[in-house]
Amino acid sequence: MNLMLAAAAAAQTSAANQYIPLIFVFVLATFIGLDVIRNVSRLLHTPLMSLTNAISAVVIVGAILVAGHEVDGGQPLWINILGLVAICAATINIVSGFLITNRMLKMFKTREPEKKP
Amino acid sequence: MTAETRDLLVQILYLVASVLFIFSLKWMNSPQSARRGVMAGVWAMVLGVGGTLANPAVAVSSLPWIALAVMVGGLIGFPLSKVPLTAVPQRTALSHAFGGLAAGLVGTAKYYLWLHEGGEMLTGFRVFAISAEVILGFLTFTGSLMAAGKLQEILPGRPITYRGQLVINFLTLGGAIACAVALIINPQLSFLFPVLIVLSLAFGVMLIVPIGGADMPTVIALLNSYAGLSAVAMGFVLDNRLLIIAGALDGSSGLILSIIMCKAMNRSFSNVLFGAFGSVQESGVEGEGKAVKSATPAEAAEMMEQADTVVIVPGYGMAVAQAQHRVRELYDQLTKRGIKVKFAIHPVAGRMPGHMNVLLAEADIPYDDLVEMEEINSDMAQVDVVLVLGANDVVNPAAKNNPKSPIHGMPIIEADRARTVLAVKRSMKPGFAGIDNELYTMDKTLMVFGDAKAVVGDMAKALAGDSGGH
Numbered sequence: 408m409n410l411m412l413a414a415a416a417a418a419q420t421s422a423a424n425q426y427i428p429l430i431f432v433f434v435l436a437t438f439i440g441l442d443v444i445r446n447v448s449r450l451l452h453t454p455l456m457s458l459t460n461a462i463s464a465v466v467i468v469g470a471i472l473v474a475g476h477e478v479d480g481g482q483p484l485w486i487n488i489l490g491l492v493a494i495c496a497a498t499i500n501i502v503s504g505f506l507i508t509n510r511m512l513k514m515f516k517t518r519e520p521e522k523k524p
Numbered sequence: 525m526t527a528e529t530r531d532l533l534v535q536i537l538y539l540v541a542s543v544l545f546i547f548s549l550k551w552m553n554s555p556q557s558a559r560r561g562v563m564a565g566v567w568a569m570v571l572g573v574g575g576t577l578a579n580p581a582v583a584v585s586s587l588p589w590i591a592l593a594v595m596v597g598g599l600i601g602f603p604l605s606k607v608p609l610t611a612v613p614q615r616t617a618l619s620h621a622f623g624g625l626a627a628g629l630v631g632t633a634k635y636y637l638w639l640h641e642g643g644e645m646l647t648g649f650r651v652f653a654i655s656a657e658v659i660l661g662f663l664t665f666t667g668s669l670m671a672a673g674k675l676q677e678i679l680p681g682r683p684i685t686y687r688g689q690l691v692i693n694f695l696t697l698g699g700a701i702a703c704a705v706a707l708i709i710n711p712q713l714s715f716l717f718p719v720l721i722v723l724s725l726a727f728g729v730m731l732i733v734p735i736g737g738a739d740m741p742t743v744i745a746l747l748n749s750y751a752g753l754s755a756v757a758m759g760f761v762l763d764n765r766l767l768i769i770a771g772a773l774d775g776s777s778g779l780i781l782s783i784i785m786c787k788a789m790n791r792s793f794s795n796v797l798f799g800a801f802g803s804v805q806e807s808g809v810e811g812e813g814k815a816v817k818s819a820t821p822a823e824a825a826e827m828m829e830q831a832d833t834v835v836i837v838p839g840y841g842m843a844v845a846q847a848q849h850r851v852r853e854l855y856d857q858l859t860k861r862g863i864k865v866k867f868a869i870h871p872v873a874g875r876m877p878g879h880m881n882v883l884l885a886e887a888d889i890p891y892d893d894l895v896e897m898e899e900i901n902s903d904m905a906q907v908d909v910v911l912v913l914g915a916n917d918v919v920n921p922a923a924k925n926n927p928k929s930p931i932h933g934m935p936i937i938e939a940d941r942a943r944t945v946l947a948v949k950r951s952m953k954p955g956f957a958g959i960d961n962e963l964y965t966m967d968k969t970l971m972v973f974g975d976a977k978a979v980v981g982d983m984a985k986a987l988a989g990d991s992g993g994h
């Protein structure tokens with residue numbers, strides 16, 4: 408009994424350790440993000456927001472993994488359907504986010520060089 | 525290809541995608557490289573999705589369904605990218621809602637999938653990450669829907685408050701967190717999971733309902749951050765570094781934007797989120813009875829024609845009236861005469877960060893002439909004419925002079941230091957915050973009453989007709 412508890416505790420620790428590298432990735436990516444975003448021109452804050460909108464639609468990756476989970480596992484089908492709905496929602500953001508960002512950025516122009524005096 | 529090499533390939537694709545996402549945001553640092561940034565983002569997304577489809581865990585039989593879902597999403601997304609630019613704030617809020625929904629649904633699906641498989645996968649950490657994903661995802665979903673509704677004016681823009689609101693809000697969030705804790709301790713308590721979802725959905729609504737339209741820039745930025753953090757949580761659930769990195773970039777972007785917005789209003793996060801109560805009661809007693817001077821658009825145009833430098837301060841009123849193209853005509857008329865015209869942009873002007881810049885860019889006004897608040901204030905005393913166009917609180921001198929004012933301490937565009945002030949306004953009704961603006965009663969101020977689009981159009985016409993005579 409004691410042995411089993413010890414084994415369970417060990418499994419628990421290794422499970423925790425397994426997440427440490429992910430937490431490193433998260434912390435470092437956050438620092439990169441803070442630094443990069445601080446340098447974004449204030450002019451472009453609206454396009455920045457629609458761009459990050461499209462980028463955060465990377466959750467489509469998770470949605471595909473859920474929707475694509477082999478149904479033979481016998482799990483209820485509605486789990487896969489949730490994944491499909493999530494794919495649809497994420498695609499809306501990817502398509503509209505990138506397109507509208509591009510559309511807005513096209514509008515930012517510098518002054519045309521002076522023509523004739 | 526063995527499963528191992530395939531897995532390696534997937535990881536390499538994710539790595540390249542992560543790097544491209546970082547470059548995508550980095551290139552947003554200037555308008556010249558920004559469109560390259562969009563392309564980098566598109567490629568990153570293509571590689572991320574491609575890598576995922578190559579993952580052996582994705583059943584081949586599901587691919588047609590996935591393609592169908594992508595097509596439906598594309599068909600809805602395409603028209604959403606064609607909205608007029610004045611509707612960009614509500615479109616942004618709406619897409620935060622979709623992002624939150626996707627994250628919440630994936631978290632829910634993952635919980636029930638692992639529960640079905642016997643629950644061995646539901647370690648404490650995973651349930652913690654799933655709960656974070658579901659709470660953040662679903663509260664972002666309903667919260668952003670509320671924000672979009674307010675911006676689209678389907679819902680009243682004024683704060684909706686009632687007695688005990690704060691207590692009820694905290695109880696709702698507390699209830700959701702309590703469910704999450706119980707699930708972490710015992711993941712088999714599956715009846716708690718729907719409760720967690722419902723409480724998160726309800727909290728999203730209750731969080732946004734008391735927040736007024738003028739605070740929307742901060743709220744949209746904050747929801748942006750939440751959407752990113754829910755993607756991070758999903759990354760922890762699925763052990764997926766691409767999700768963690770992209771989510772962290774998005775989360776930090778939203779965080780920085782909301783900090784900038786808060787600073788620009790001299791308010792704290794908690795004040796924006798929980799401070800809507802009662803802030804509207806302040807109403808001016810002092811300004812009453814003071815006479816205002818008014819001018820016709822033609823008179824105002826004449827004054828601008830005499831000036832050497834004109835600074836235009838646009839605000840939400842310009843967006844509402846869709847006056848940006850008329851502003852461009854006025855800008856052309858003035859610059860044609862050799863008058864220096866600059867636009868002074870306050871960080872919280874409009875309904876989302878950078879709102880005014882995009883509208884003016886749409887009207888083909890070169891961005892060299894869009895100047896930030898700090899920069900313009902140092903030159904303000906040398907400016908001949910300031911034209912305040914649908915802005916109010918961001919030029920209110922009470923922020924500097926009146927310690928009792930609710931906006932005291934908020935950095936403003938110091939229009940009151942210019943030689944002459946022209947203020948275009950519908951009526952003398954106070955602005956959103958319900959605060960009187962002493963700028964309007966100053967001796968050097970002339971009010972031009974009317975709809976911003978019509979008034980600016982008349983000014984431009986007056987100048988155009990005038991130049992024909994010379």
